[in-house]
Amino acid sequence: MCGIVGYLGTREAYPVLIKGLRRLEYRGYDSAGVAMINSDGSLNVYKTKGKVDNLTEFCADKDVSGNIGIAHTRWATHGEPSSRNAHPHYSESHNLAIIHNGIIENYADIKAKLIDKGVTFQSDTDTEVLVQLVEYVMNQKQLDLVQAVQVALFQVIGAYAIAIIDKRDPNQIVAARKQSPLVVGIGDGEFFLGSDASPIIEYTDKVVYLEDGNIAVIRQGEELRVISILGEEQNLAVKTVDIDLGQIEKGGYPHFMLKEIFEQPECLMNCMRGRVNVEADHVTLSALIDYRRELLNAKRVVIVACGTSWHAGLIGKQIVESLCRIPVEVEYASEFRYRNPVVGKGDIVIAISQSGETADTLAAVQLAKERGAFIYGVCNAIGSSIPRATDTGTYIHVGPEIGVASTKAFTGQVTVLTMIALAMGEAKGTIKREEYLSIVKGLSEIPAKIQEVLKTNEKVADLARTFTYAHNFLYLGRGYSYPVALEGALKLKEISYIHAEGYPAAEMKHGPIALIDSDMPVVVIATHNAMYEKVLSNIQEIKARQGRVIALVTKGDTTISKIADEVIELPEVMECLEPLVATIPLQLLAYHVAVCKGKNVDQPRNLAKSVTVE
Numbered sequence: 001m002c003g004i005v006g007y008l009g010t011r012e013a014y015p016v017l018i019k020g021l022r023r024l025e026y027r028g029y030d031s032a033g034v035a036m037i038n039s040d041g042s043l044n045v046y047k048t049k050g051k052v053d054n055l056t057e058f059c060a061d062k063d064v065s066g067n068i069g070i071a072h073t074r075w076a077t078h079g080e081p082s083s084r085n086a087h088p089h090y091s092e093s094h095n096l097a098i099i100h101n102g103i104i105e106n107y108a109d110i111k112a113k114l115i116d117k118g119v120t121f122q123s124d125t126d127t128e129v130l131v132q133l134v135e136y137v138m139n140q141k142q143l144d145l146v147q148a149v150q151v152a153l154f155q156v157i158g159a160y161a162i163a164i165i166d167k168r169d170p171n172q173i174v175a176a177r178k179q180s181p182l183v184v185g186i187g188d189g190e191f192f193l194g195s196d197a198s199p200i201i202e203y204t205d206k207v208v209y210l211e212d213g214n215i216a217v218i219r220q221g222e223e224l225r226v227i228s229i230l231g232e233e234q235n236l237a238v239k240t241v242d243i244d245l246g247q248i249e250k251g252g253y254p255h256f257m258l259k260e261i262f263e264q265p266e267c268l269m270n271c272m273r274g275r276v277n278v279e280a281d282h283v284t285l286s287a288l289i290d291y292r293r294e295l296l297n298a299k300r301v302v303i304v305a306c307g308t309s310w311h312a313g314l315i316g317k318q319i320v321e322s323l324c325r326i327p328v329e330v331e332y333a334s335e336f337r338y339r340n341p342v343v344g345k346g347d348i349v350i351a352i353s354q355s356g357e358t359a360d361t362l363a364a365v366q367l368a369k370e371r372g373a374f375i376y377g378v379c380n381a382i383g384s385s386i387p388r389a390t391d392t393g394t395y396i397h398v399g400p401e402i403g404v405a406s407t408k409a410f411t412g413q414v415t416v417l418t419m420i421a422l423a424m425g426e427a428k429g430t431i432k433r434e435e436y437l438s439i440v441k442g443l444s445e446i447p448a449k450i451q452e453v454l455k456t457n458e459k460v461a462d463l464a465r466t467f468t469y470a471h472n473f474l475y476l477g478r479g480y481s482y483p484v485a486l487e488g489a490l491k492l493k494e495i496s497y498i499h500a501e502g503y504p505a506a507e508m509k510h511g512p513i514a515l516i517d518s519d520m521p522v523v524v525i526a527t528h529n530a531m532y533e534k535v536l537s538n539i540q541e542i543k544a545r546q547g548r549v550i551a552l553v554t555k556g557d558t559t560i561s562k563i564a565d566e567v568i569e570l571p572e573v574m575e576c577l578e579p580l581v582a583t584i585p586l587q588l589l590a591y592h593v594a595v596c597k598g599k600n601v602d603q604p605r606n607l608a609k610s611v612t613v614e
Contacts, residue, residue, distance in 0.1 A: 002027060002072060002073060002074050002075050002087070002099075002100070002101040002195070003020075003021060003024030003025065003026075003027035003072065003073040003101070003194075003195050004024075004070070004071075004072060004099050004100075004101055004161055004163060004182065004193060004194065004195045005017050005020035005021055005024060005070070005071040005072070005192075005193060005194055005195075005199050006069070006070045006071070006099075006163045006173050006175065006191075006192065006193030006194075006218075007020075007067075007068065007069055007070075007190070007191070007192055007193070008067070008068045008171070008172075008173050008190065008191045008218055008219075008220055009067060009187065009189060009190025009191065009220070010067060010189060010190060011067065011190065012064075012065065012066070012067065013036050013066050013067055013068055013069035014034065014036060014059075014064040014065070014066070014069065016069075016192070016199075016203070017034050017036075017069050017070070017071035018034070018052065018055075018056060018071070019199065019202070020071065020192075020194060020198075020199025020200075021034075021052045021055070021071050021072075021073050021199075022052050023198040023199045024073055024194065024195055024196070024198060024199055025051065025052055025073050025603065026256075026402045026403070026404055026602065026603065027073060027075065027101075027195060029050075029051050029052075029073060029074075029075070029603050030049070030050075030074045030075055030081035030086075031047065031048065031049045031050060031073075031074045031081050031082065031083065031085065031086035031087075032047065032048065032050070032051065032052050032054070032055040032071070032072065032073045032074065032086065033045065033046060033047025033048070033055065033071065033072055033074075033086045033087050033088050033099075034046055034047070034055070034059070034064070034069055034070070034071040034072075034088070035069060035070050035071070035088040035097035035099075035165060036064060036065070036066035036068065036069035037066050037068050037069070037165060037167050037170040038063060038065045038066040039065065039066070041167055041168075041170065042063075042167065043090075043094060043095070043096075043097055043165070043167035044062070044063055044064070044066075045088050045089075045090055045097055046058060046059050046062055046064070047072075047083055047086035047087065047088065048083050048086065049081055049082050049083050049086065051073075051603075052073060066170075067170075067220075068165060068170055068171070068173065068220075069165075070088060070097065070098075070099050070163045070164075070165055070173065070193070071088075071099070072086075072087035072088060072099035072100075074086055074087055077103055077126070080124070084122065084123050084124075085123045085124055085125050087099045087100060087125075087127060089122075089123060089125065089127050089128040089131050090122070090131070091131045091132055091134070091135035092119055092120055092132060092135060093135060094167075095135065095166055095167055095168060096131055096134060096135055096145075096164055096165070096166050096167075097131070097164070097165055098127060098128075098130060098131035098134070098162060098163070098164045099127075099162065099163050100126075100127040100130060100160055100161070100162045101160070101161040101162075101180045101181075101182075101195060102158060102159035102160040102161060102178075102179065102180040103126060103158045103159055103160075104126040104127070104129060104130060104156055104157070104158040104160065105157045105158040106155075106156065106157040106158065107126035107129040107130075107158075110129050110133055110155065110156075111129045111132075114129070114132050114133065114136060117136065119132050119136060126158075130152065130156065130160070130162065131164065133152045133155065133156075134148045134149055134152045134164065135148075137151045137152050145164065145166050145169065145172065145174050146174055146215065146217055146227075149162075149164065149174050149176060149215060150215065150229055150230075150231060153176060153178075153215075153229055154229065158178075159178055159179035159180050159359065160176065160177065160178050160179075160180055161175075161176070161177040161178075161180035161181060161182040161195065161210075162175060162176050162177075163175045163182075163193055171219055171220040171221070172217070172218065172219050172220075173191070173193065173216075173218040174215065174216070174217060174218070175193055175210070175215070175216040175218065176210070176214065176215040176216070176229075177210045177211075177212065177213075177214065178212050178213055179212060179359060179362065179385070180195075180357070181195055181196060181209075181355075181357045181384060181385060182194075182195065182209075182210045182216075183195070183196060183197055183200065183207050183208070183209055183210070183383075184207065184208045184210065184216050184218065184224060185197070185200035185203060185204045185206065185207050186204060186206045186207070186208065186224060186238065187203050187204040187206075188204075189221075190203070191218045191224065192204065193218075196355075196381065196384075197241045198400060200241070201241055205240050205241045206238050206239075206240060206241075207238070207239050207240075207241050207383075208224065208226065208236055208237065208238055208239070209237070209239065209383045209384075209388075210226065211234070211388075212385075213228055213229050214226050214227065214228055214229075214234055215227050215228070215229065224236060239383055241382075241383075254595075255403065255591070255595075255601045255602050256402040256403040256602045257403035257405055257407060257495070257587075257591055257601050257602055258591055258601075259403075260401055260402070260403050260407045260408045261407050261408070261454075261584070261587050261588060261591065262454060263398075263399070263408055264398075264407070264408045264411050264447075264450050264454075264584070265447040265448070265450045265451045265454075266447070267397075267398035267399060267408045267411070267412060268398070268411060268412065268415050268446055268447045268450065268580075269447045270397045270398065270399070271396050271397050271398060271412050271415050271416065272415065272419070272443070272444065273397075275419055276419070276440060276443060276444050280440055280441045280443075280444035280445075281437050281440055281441070282440065283419050283422045283423045283426070283440055283443075284423070285394060285419060285420065285423045287376065287392040287393060287394055288420075288423045288424065288427060290392060291374070291391065291392050292427065294348075294374045294391070295348065295374070295376075295424060295427075296424065296427055296428055297346070298326065298346060298347065298348040298374065299326075299346040299347065300326065300327050300328070300329070300346070300347050300348070301317075301320055301326055301327070301328040301329070301347070301348045301349075301350060302328075302329045302330075302331060302336075302341075302343055302347055302348070302349045302350070302368070302373070303316055303317060303328060303329070303330045303331065303349075303350045303351075303352065304331050304332075304333040304336050304349060304350070304351050304352070304361055304364040304365070304368070305330070305331075305332075305333060305351070305352035305353065305358075305361060306332060306333050306334060306353075306358055306360055306361055307406070307490070308354075308406040308409070308410050308487060308490065309352040309353055309354065309358075309361075309406075309409075309410075309413060310330065310332060310333075310352075311410070311483045311484075311486050311487040311490070312352055312410055312413035312414050312417060312483075313330040313350070313352055313417075314330050314482070314483035314486070315414050315417065315480060315483045315484075315579050316328070316330075316350070316352075316413075316414070316417030316418075316420075316421070317329070317330050318479070318480055318576070319417065319418055319421040319480075319576050320417070320420070320421045320424070322421070322576065323421040323422060323424070323425035323430060323431045323439075324421055324424045324425045324428055324430050324431075325428075325430045326424075331364070332360075333351075333358065333360040333361040333363070333364040334360040336364045336367070337360055337363040337364045337367055341367070341368075343367075343368050343371050343373050344371045344372045344373055345371075345372035345373070347368070347373040347374070348373065348374050348375075348376055349364075349365065349368040349369075349373045349374070349375050349376065350376045350377075350378060350417075350420075351364065351365045351375060351376070351377050351378070351379075351386055351390060351393075352378045352379075352413055352417075353377075353378075353379050353384075353386050354379070354380045354381070354396075354401060354406055354409035354413075355379070355380070355381050355384060356377070356379035356380065356381040356383075356384025356385055356386040356387055357381070357384050357385050357386070358386070361386060362385050362386055362389065365377075365386060365389050365390060366389065369389070369391075374391050375389070375390040375391045375392075375393075376390060376391065376392055376393050376394075376420075377389075377390035377392075377393030377394075378393060378394055378396065378413055378416050378417065378420075379393065379395060379396070380395065380396045380397070380398055380401065380409055380412065382395060394416050394419070394420065396409065396412035396413055396415070396416050397412070398411075398412035402602065403601070403602045404494070404495075404602060404603060404604055405491055405494045405495050405590070405601075405604065407491075407587050410487060410583065411450075411580055411583060411584075414579055414580055415443070415446070415580065418439075418443060418576070418577070419443070422436065422439060422440060422443075438574065439574060439576065439577070442573060442574045442577050443577060445573075446573070446577060446580050446581070449571045449573055449580075449581050450580065450581060450584055452571050453570060453571065453581050453584040453585060454584065454588075456568055456569070456585055456588070457588055459568065460568065460585055460588040460589050460592055461588075461592045463550065463566055463568075463589065463592075464589060464592030464593045464595070464596050465592075465596055466566075467521050467548075467550075467593065468593055468596040468597055470498060470519070470520075470521050471498065471499065471519075472498070472499045472500065472501075472515065472519075472520060473489065473492055473498060473499070473500035473501075473520075473521050473522075473523060474489075474500070474501055474503065474508075474512060474515065474516075474520060474521070474522045474523070474547075475488045475489040475500060475501065475502040475503070475522075475523045475524075475525075475586075476502075476503055476504070476505040476508060476522060476523070476524045476525070476535075476538060477502070477504070477505060477524070477525035477535075477582075478504055478505045478506060478525075478531040478534060478535055479529070479530070479531050479575065480575060480576060480578055480579050481525035481527070481531075481578060481579065481582060482502070482503075482504045482505075483579065484525055484578075484579045484582045484583050484586065485502035485503065485504075485505075485523070485525060486502035487502070487583055487586065488500075488502065488523060488583070488586030488587075488589070488590070489501055489502035490502070491586060491587055491589075491590035491591075492586075492589070492590040492593060494590070494604050495590055495591070495594040495599055495601050495604045496590060496593045496594040496597055496599055497597075497599065497604075497605070498593065505524065505531075505534070505535050505538040506534065506538070508538055508541070508542075509541065513541065513542075513545070516542055516545040516546070516547040517545065517546055517547065518546040518547070518548065520547050520548065521547075521548045521549075521550060522542050522547045522548065522549050522550070523550045523551075523552070523586065523589070524538065524539055524542075524549055524550070524551050524552070524564070525552045525578075525582050526539060526551045526552060526553050526557075526560045526564075527552065527553060527554045527570060527575075527578055527582065528553070528554035528557060528572070529575040529578065530575065535560075536559065536560060536563075539551065539560060539563055539564065540563065543563055548565045548566075549563070549564040549565050549566070550564065550565065550566045550567075550568070550589075551563075551564035551566070551567050551568070552567075552568050552570055552582055552585060552586075553567055553568070553569055553570065554569070554570055554571075554572050555569040555570060555571055555572060556569075556572075557569070568585045570582060570585075
C-alpha cells in the first residue's frame, strides 16, 4: 500500500525523493518522510503526518543535503497515522534508517524478544521492529548490513519491500522484497528505487524488477548486485520501461480521475491495437496462439479478483459463458485463498488486477497454480508480480492509472475479457460467424461511442449538484448492466462517502424497495435491450413510492424518458458491449458529486491505489 522512493548518485537526493513521493502519493497519504545522509556523515530523518505537501513545509528550514536518500508515503497498517509512526524509522543507535511496504506478521514476537534484550522502541509499527532486528543482528554477530539483512529476513514472516541505509556507509542502499513490489532504476552513474516505475521514468527507462526473496545491493560507482536471501548471485534482467511522462501528469485536468475518465476512448484503442484488426472482423490474442490446447480444452473458468476488477469479472463471466459455452465462476480473491476451493487441472483461472500486485489475487494465483490450474493474467502494470506468476495473459495497456477510484482500468479489463471470449468462441466454434463479426465490429466502435457519452459531462455535473444532498443511493441493472450498477455504487462510495448499493433490478422487491422514498435517488440502467420491459416495470414500482429516478436510456427512448426524473442518453450498442458505455456517466456522476461535496477525489480517505497487503 505504501510508496517507496530511493536515490543514490551524484545529484542532490532530496528533490528526486520529493518528486518521486508526489508520483507515488496515490499509494498512501497518511504520512510521509525522507532520510538522507549528508556530506558530514549525519543521517537526517524528517517525517510528518499528512501528505507530501506537509512534509515539504516541515523540511523548509531543515538540512536536506546529501546524494543518498530514501523516502516513503504511508498507508497505515500497524499504528495510527502520526509523525511518530511515519517512515523512515531509525534504529536505536540512529545509525540505520528503513522504509517498508507490507506487513510483518510476526512482528509482535520479534518485538517482545528485542525488548527483553534491552532494545527501546519509538513507534507502534511493525517496520521499526525490522530495523531494530537488523541492527541487533549486526551488533551481535559482527555482520555487515547486507549480511544482517539476510539473517533478519530469515526470521520475518509476512510481506515486505524495504530499503535501508547506514550512515557509516554513505555509498550503499540495501533493498529487498517479498510479495510487495520494488523496482530498481539504473541511470548513468546513479540508481533509483520505486514501488513502481513512476518516480523513475523521468531519469531512466532501464529498470530491474526485484523477484520475491531477492536483495538488491546498490553501491555508488559499482554495478547493481542482486542476491537471494541465501546470498546466491542472481542474473540481472534489465527491462526497458515504456511510459510517457505525460501519462502520470494531470495534463490540465483538475484531478487525475477526470483525466482518466476522458482518456478512455484513446486507452481502449490502445488496448485493442494489434488485437482487433483494422477491418474490424477478427480478434487475435497471442495467448490463444501460444496456449491454444490449454485454453480450448478447459472444463471451467474461474475468475479471481477484488473490488472493481471483480465487477469486471462478473461481466466477463456473462460474455465468456455466452460466446464460449463454458461454465465460469467469479470469486473474490480474498475469499478464494482462504477456503479449500475445488480447482485444478483442466481449469483456467483468470486473475484480474490493475496493479498486478494485489496481495489477495496474487495469493489466489499461487494457490490455483499449486493445484494444477492454468493461470491467465489480465493486468495493466507491465512486469508486475501477477503477470510474472501466470502461465500467460493479456495486458490491458491503458497506461498508468493514478486516481484511486479505478476508471479506465475497469473498461480496459472488460475490453480484454470481451476479446478473450471472442477469440476463444471463434476457435471453439461456439459462436456463429455472423454474431462474431457483429460483436468485433461493435467493439471496434466503442471508443467513438464513449467519446459521444463524454459529451454528457456538463449534464451529469448539473445532476450532481442536484443530488449532492443524498445520504443514500440505489443503483439497479439487469443482465450485463447489473455489474455496472455495482461498479457505479462502488465509485460513489469510494470518493463521495455517500452510502450506495447496487442490485439486480428484479431483486429490488426482495428487500431494497423498503428503502424507497422521496429522498432516495435511484440510478437505473434502462437501455433498450431484451430486459427493457422488465426494467420499465421496476422503474414504475419506484415511482409509485415517490423514488427519484435517474435513468440511463438508449438515445431516442420515448417511454422511460417520460417517467424518470432525470435521463442520460447513451448511444445504441450491442447488449454485451453496453457496460463499456453505461459505466462512463456513472463514473462522471461519482466524480462530480464528490467535487460538489468538497472531497479529495484522487485520494479518498482510508483507501490506496494498490492493495499490496491483506
